[in-house]
């Protein structure tokens with residue numbers, strides 16, 4: 465068994481739109497190890513959600529994916545919808561931003577929790593009901609017996625999001641993808657739900673991909689962090705390193721710019737000047753160059769390859785910050 469659960473290589477995910485082809489994900493490579501939490505951060509429009517959906521196989525109409533998405537050594541890009549349906553739930557599950565859209569409003573919580581278990585795990589109704597109760601306890605839903613009989617609208621937003629996480633965990637996935645799972649919640653509840661995700665991830669030894677625009681949120685709750693900019697990876701490394709020693713100027717800018725739920729009283733901070741390049745017509749060189757104070761002519765002509773800086777830390781920049789002696793080797 466390899467350490468990698470998911471190996472994404474040169475992933476492109478393009479979407480047709482009236483304005484042209486949106487290059488939402490444009491050549492992204494990374495891996496996600498078994499039992500590891502990987503954060504994916506970047507400002508709105510950087511391609512985080514499309515990347516998650518491309519991995520799941522949930523792309524919109526008029527879209528195209530190329531590259532390789534190896535999950536346990538099997539390329540997800542080659543699978544039919546029927547084959548994917550066997551993977552969704554027991555292998556890969558996803559928690560979306562808005563539980564209002566993911567939970568069925570006219571079905572009681574109990575059935576939403578047990579349906580997948582009965583289908584994928586082949587267990588009896590009474591066993592599934594017992595497990596449903598345990599799951600609600602695991603995700604911290606009070607009065608779980610009562611909540612099982614409730615409809616989604618009878619729960620608060622935070623409780624609905626906990627139920628969504630319980631539904632995602634029901635079939636014991638190896639990988640949970642959580643896409644901005646707390647955006648609609650108030651700040652205290654957001655922190656609780658994010659802490660819950662990290663707790664169940666470590667307790668279950670599951671892999672987690674936690675997507676957020678908030679680098680502060682992700683860095684404290686994941687092992688590694690990938691920073692996306694305009695459809696490409698800008699930086700990836702151990703979370704504490706990316707957070708404490710960012711080597712891409714976009715990562716530093718993001719750290720300074722994001723009003724974080726971790727210190728909401730100090731927000732807003734600096735704003736990154738400029739805006740994302742056009743996703744239908746990105747610049748030929750480094751996509752961050754038009755907003756980068758250190759950009760040179762070379763940055764405008766060539767897309768920078770990933771350069772290893774330190775252990776398990778890489779940056780897509782011709783001129784990373786804080787370069788140390790020896791890091792120039794291999795350039």
Ligand SMILES: Nc1ncnc2c1ncn2[C@@H]1O[C@H](COP(=O)(O)OP(=O)(O)OP(=O)(O)O)[C@@H](O)[C@H]1O
Pocket residue numbers: 479480481486487488506507508509510511512513514515524677743
């Ligand atoms: N269905 C779609 N049709 C056309 N373009 C789309 C579609 N979905 C996403 N895009 C475009 O793809 C690019 C990446 O979007 P994506 O939603 O992945 O960004 P994101 O980083 O997840 O941002 P956010 O945090 O706002 O969700 C954007 O330019 C977006 O407008």
